Every structure is written in structure tokens, then in C-alpha cells.
Amino acid sequence: MGERRIQELQTLKVIAETLNQCNELDAMLSEVLKELLQIIGLETGWIFLIDEKGNYTLAADYQLPPGLKWKQKSPMCEGGCWCLDKYNDGRLKGAANIMECKRIENAFKYEWGDTKGITHHATVPLRAGEEKFGLLNVAGPNKSHFTSEELALLEAVAYQIGSAIKRIKLAENEQNLALLAERNRLARDLHDSVNQLLFSLMLTVRGTKEMTDDPQVKEMLSYMQELSQEALSEMRGLIWQLRPQGLENGLASALLSYGKVLGLDLEVDVKGVIDLPSTVEECLWRIGQEALNNCKKHAGSKQSNIEIKVKNKLVTMVIKDSGCGFHYDPKAAIPSLGLASMKERTEMLKGVFTLCSEVGKGTTIKVDIPI
Structure with a gap:
């Protein structure tokens, strides 16, 4: 040879x-x-x-x-x-x-x-x-x-x-399918166990309040009722994060439904034909979830707007709220783990993450990802 x-x-x-x-x-x-x-x-x-x-x-x-x-x-x-x-x-x-x-x-x-x-x-x-x-x-x-x-x-x-x-x-x-299956299993378990327990707790507290005339006991039971209601809302939101019903109908539909779950007054404007790769759609969905959660917890306002636009092989998602905002220096580090996670998700797909916020003027998050 x-x-x-x-x-x-x-x-x-x-x-x-x-x-x-x-x-x-x-x-x-x-x-x-x-x-x-x-x-x-x-x-x-x-x-x-x-x-x-x-x-x-x-x-x-x-x-x-x-x-x-x-x-x-x-x-x-x-x-x-x-x-x-x-x-x-x-x-x-x-x-x-x-x-x-x-x-x-x-x-x-x-x-x-x-x-x-x-x-x-x-x-x-x-x-x-x-x-x-x-x-x-x-x-x-x-x-x-x-x-x-x-x-x-x-x-x-x-x-x-x-x-x-x-x-x-x-x-x-195969890994993605296994992860999806595990998410679905965990979502079912949470719905069938923890979610039902919280709902039962709310009913029990409500019934107990009707059985007492003691003002202090009633006040304590009312506080327990509020906590269980808040926990139930959090649990429903978590289940949605694990298994987003409606994503099969598109990103905009899923975000609208999630905003409804959180009790937000959400408007979504879509420009262009939205036919996204699954990885990009999943990324935008997760970023949208985190941003809407922030609106719910920190903005102090139920008003929020999302714009999704596809143009020149680029998808852009802008999420704005009219809440309290916060002081943010673009030259400084991202101020929270949730915002840092959004930036990291964006950059994993070679995209650009932009954050703008001022005290009293709300917060705007912009994500640009090539497709």
C-alpha cells in the first residue's frame, strides 16, 4: 500500500x-x-x-x-x-x-x-x-x-x-423531547396535587370564617385566604411556564393567554408573517414570561404592551410597561437574575438584548434575534 x-x-x-x-x-x-x-x-x-x-x-x-x-x-x-x-x-x-x-x-x-x-x-x-x-x-x-x-x-x-x-x-x-415530556409530567403533578391542595385550603378557610364571630380569628382567616389565593395564582403561573397551553397556536396567542393568567391588561401587536424556528419561539416565549412576571410583581401597573415584528431575517420583540420603572445605567451590570437570564437567552441565539428603564417612566425590553 x-x-x-x-x-x-x-x-x-x-x-x-x-x-x-x-x-x-x-x-x-x-x-x-x-x-x-x-x-x-x-x-x-x-x-x-x-x-x-x-x-x-x-x-x-x-x-x-x-x-x-x-x-x-x-x-x-x-x-x-x-x-x-x-x-x-x-x-x-x-x-x-x-x-x-x-x-x-x-x-x-x-x-x-x-x-x-x-x-x-x-x-x-x-x-x-x-x-x-x-x-x-x-x-x-x-x-x-x-x-x-x-x-x-x-x-x-x-x-x-x-x-x-x-x-x-x-x-x-431527543434531549429537547425528553425535557418537554418532563415539563409536562411536572405540570400535571403540580396541577393534580399542589394546585388542588391550595384550592381545598381556600375553600376550608372560607368555610371556617363562616363558623366564627371572633374578629381576630376572622382577620387571621382572611389573611390565610389571601395568602392561599396568591399561592394559587403563583402555582397557575408556574404550571403555564412549564407547559404553555396555546403556544401551538403561536407566540402571540400564548403570551396573551399568559398575561390573562397573571391578571394583566396586555396588548400584543404582530407585524409581518411570524413563522419562527422552534428554538427562537421557545426563547422569545421564555423571555416574554419573565418580562410579564416582572410587570406583575414590580411594575405597579397592569398595563403592558408587546410588539413582535419580523423583517429582513430578524425577529424583534419589544415589551413595554407603564409602571414605576427603576434607575438603570446601561454601562452597569444587569440588576437582577431574571433580566440577566433574558439577556443570556438572547445572546445564546446570537441576538441583542436591550433594557431601558427610568423611575416613573416604566420599563422597555427589546430583543433582536436573527432567523
């Missing part, structure tokens, strides 16, 4: 081991890209993950030249290029030489920085069966052509990566 063939087999073995050991997508892609480039003797590579709508993200890169790292890698994160065009319109079926690279050409044209002798790259789709997940691109200084053997090796590696991505996505879906 020739030395070249042995090297190819070694490449596939090392990468297969790496793929089998990783369950976190970004870490897996970065490690595999590094291993691949070191073994096949190239210096630079990058991986785009592409969704079903053709939107791409730079998921991994290794030793990009300065011209492609300009302004926090903006040449790699913005705009289009020929390999993406061919991928999205179905012309890219397998590994191919890209004789010219628009991103590298732009680095030359606009003097973004040195490209370290890189002028061309090879590209290969990441796929598993008929499913496509993105692109693997590799390049080296002064290398303008890739042999059929090199392209075949890249195809084999890309197929392994695609299969691993599919495995990870399936595992994530």
Missing part, C-alpha cells in the same frame, strides 16, 4: 475518533478542522453551517490570514460568495476547486490585510445522505489547484463531519 494511501487512512481514522468523542458541535468542528489541515499539509480552513433558508454562520476556522480576520472576521461573516451561491442553488454536488474566491478578492481590493499567499480554496458540502448542513473550505499558500485524490479525501472527511452533525442534532432533539 502506497504512502499516500496510508496517510489518507490515517487521516480518516484520526478524524473519525475525534468525531466519535465529541458531542458539542462547535468544539467538534474546530478540532476536526485543525486535525484535517495538519494531516493533509494545508494551513487555512473554515466551516460554514448553512440552514434550510440559506443563512450561514462561520462555525469554525483555523489560521485565517489577516485579510480575512479584518474587523473581527467580518469578511467571513457577512455578504455572499461563489461557493455559497453554488451550494444554495444546488450546483455544488461534491468537492470542487473554487478557482476564485470573492472573499479573498475583496481582501485584496479593499486592502483588508495580507492573505499570506492564499488565492484559491477547495470547497466541499457537509452532508449525510440527502441532508446538507454546510461547507468545508480549505486552502494553502500559492495552491491554486487540488487534485482529484485530494478532493476525494476531502469528500470522505466532509461526509464523516456531516454524519456527526446529524448525530448531534438528533441527540439534541
Whole structure:
């Protein structure tokens, strides 16, 4: 067996081991890209993950030249290029030489920085069966052509990566389904046990009040009745958080229903066609819940407005209340755990969280998430 063939087999073995050991997508892609480039003797590579709508993200890169790292890698994160065009319109079926690279050409044209002798790259789709997940691109200084053997090796590696991505996505879906099932079970248990106990306590207190004429006892029982009523409302809200009835009818419907549960006077305005990925819808739902809970507990007003807008591959949700507000310095840390959780949820989906509040002027929360 020739030395070249042995090297190819070694490449596939090392990468297969790496793929089998990783369950976190970004870490897996970065490690595999590094291993691949070191073994096949190239210096630079990058991986785009592409969704079903053709939107791409730079998921991994290794030793990009300065011209492609300009302004926090903006040449790699913005705009289009020929390999993406061919991928999205179905012309890219397998590994191919890209004789010219628009991103590298732009680095030359606009003097973004040195490209370290890189002028061309090879590209290969990441796929598993008929499913496509993105692109693997590799390049080296002064290398303008890739042999059929090199392209075949890249195809084999890309197929392994695609299969691993599919495995990870399936595992994530299973975890999400298991989490949903557990939420539903817990919601049922709370409804059937704690919720019913609180309701029984309210009825018992009400009946006991009618059996006594002692003012002090009546006052104590009234206080117990108020506490049990408040606890029952809190429990109903918690059950809604665990299993939002109405989310199957859309985000706006679910938020309106939740606002009704909390006793808020809520208006929801929807602009654009709201057809959101499940992860984005879940994120906005959780943020909306937390914001409405804050309105209920802290704003001192039942008036609240939500605007949801989809435009230019961006969904924006704005939640305003006309309550007491609070002093907030945008340069300071987020002042509460709930608000910090909203910000963290937003940024996990590469979105932007904005908080505005003034004493006596209410609070506004704005969330922008790309879709």
C-alpha cells in the first residue's frame, strides 16, 4: 500500500475518533478542522453551517490570514460568495476547486490585510445522505489547484463531519423531547396535587370564617385566604411556564393567554408573517414570561404592551410597561437574575438584548434575534 494511501487512512481514522468523542458541535468542528489541515499539509480552513433558508454562520476556522480576520472576521461573516451561491442553488454536488474566491478578492481590493499567499480554496458540502448542513473550505499558500485524490479525501472527511452533525442534532432533539415530556409530567403533578391542595385550603378557610364571630380569628382567616389565593395564582403561573397551553397556536396567542393568567391588561401587536424556528419561539416565549412576571410583581401597573415584528431575517420583540420603572445605567451590570437570564437567552441565539428603564417612566425590553 502506497504512502499516500496510508496517510489518507490515517487521516480518516484520526478524524473519525475525534468525531466519535465529541458531542458539542462547535468544539467538534474546530478540532476536526485543525486535525484535517495538519494531516493533509494545508494551513487555512473554515466551516460554514448553512440552514434550510440559506443563512450561514462561520462555525469554525483555523489560521485565517489577516485579510480575512479584518474587523473581527467580518469578511467571513457577512455578504455572499461563489461557493455559497453554488451550494444554495444546488450546483455544488461534491468537492470542487473554487478557482476564485470573492472573499479573498475583496481582501485584496479593499486592502483588508495580507492573505499570506492564499488565492484559491477547495470547497466541499457537509452532508449525510440527502441532508446538507454546510461547507468545508480549505486552502494553502500559492495552491491554486487540488487534485482529484485530494478532493476525494476531502469528500470522505466532509461526509464523516456531516454524519456527526446529524448525530448531534438528533441527540439534541431527543434531549429537547425528553425535557418537554418532563415539563409536562411536572405540570400535571403540580396541577393534580399542589394546585388542588391550595384550592381545598381556600375553600376550608372560607368555610371556617363562616363558623366564627371572633374578629381576630376572622382577620387571621382572611389573611390565610389571601395568602392561599396568591399561592394559587403563583402555582397557575408556574404550571403555564412549564407547559404553555396555546403556544401551538403561536407566540402571540400564548403570551396573551399568559398575561390573562397573571391578571394583566396586555396588548400584543404582530407585524409581518411570524413563522419562527422552534428554538427562537421557545426563547422569545421564555423571555416574554419573565418580562410579564416582572410587570406583575414590580411594575405597579397592569398595563403592558408587546410588539413582535419580523423583517429582513430578524425577529424583534419589544415589551413595554407603564409602571414605576427603576434607575438603570446601561454601562452597569444587569440588576437582577431574571433580566440577566433574558439577556443570556438572547445572546445564546446570537441576538441583542436591550433594557431601558427610568423611575416613573416604566420599563422597555427589546430583543433582536436573527432567523
